[in-house]
């Protein structure tokens with residue numbers, strides 16, 4: 001197949017069933033947050049496959065050269081995933097594999113794909129946090145107010161210049177994230193020095209027991225001064241104070257400074273997401 005570029009697919013109850021069935025069987029969501037938001041917002045660019053009786057057997061969500069592919073559990077191990085993945089790779093797409101599931105690894109092996117990007121999923125308990133330590137000199141940490149928005153977007157773009165999805169957050173994306181049901185202004189911690197915002201830690205409540213380090217961004221001009229670490233611990237205490245027991249985060253595997261900070265802060269690697277690519281190594 002060639003590239004599918006038109007956003008013509010609108011979500012259906014059948015797709016919702018397929019996604020829920022895959023999540024139940026795999027223990028991991030086959031689509032990321034961006035895909036869910038896009039499906040909820042309107043037509044998306046997608047590729048689908050159907051069985052002979054017309055049932056939806058496979059779905060690939062296409063976004064910026066990357067596909068999120070899932071086969072309905074009742075239709076697996078019949079070659080559908082390998083065929084769709086092969087078509088997508090031939091069409092120039094890379095493939096997300098959330099949770100690096102063994103069957104996805106097998107498909108990648110059969111198609112001779114290589115890992116182009118790896119996100120580590122790290123976690124730690126919130127029940128054994130050390131007592132808060134003093135903040136770096138001159139730093140205040142407080143909850144978000146709407147006046148912080150422009151600086152947060154600016155810091156995010158500078159701090160995540162290397163990151164394809166996060167670095168692209170603009171005012172509309174920010175507003176969309178703030179409109180999500182999990183958003184709480186007091187969970188978006190802001191670090192300030194001399195009245196200027198220098199960093200933020202956006203925490204998220206995933207459910208009644210689990211929180212997430214959603215994004216930590218520090219102005220590159222303030223790097224190395226302990227602001228990131230102070231924001232990390234303030235966010236972990238915020239989540240623990242709300243009764244959550246565990247916290248997760250996603251970090252680029254090649255961001256050594258961030259991975260090392262999380263390891264030193266008691267996080268361990270729980271799983272990984274891989275982007276598979278067919279392009280020459």
Ligand SMILES: CC(C)(COP(=O)(O)OP(=O)(O)OC[C@H]1O[C@@H](n2cnc3c(N)ncnc32)[C@H](O)[C@@H]1OP(=O)(O)O)[C@@H](O)C(=O)NCCC(=O)NCCS
Nearest residue numbers: 069070071076077078079080081082095097102103104106
């Ligand atoms: C990965 C996925 C798309 C494969 O779909 P599928 O239609 O079952 O794929 P195929 O039938 O073409 O091939 C599956 C291969 O995985 C193997 N496999 C299945 N379960 C496996 C397991 N638990 N461990 C290892 N290999 C496994 C099958 O034996 C088969 O390999 P084979 O042809 O050598 O026997 C499907 O499992 C899925 O939707 N997973 C969740 C989403 C996901 O991980 N997507 C990433 C795509 S790269």
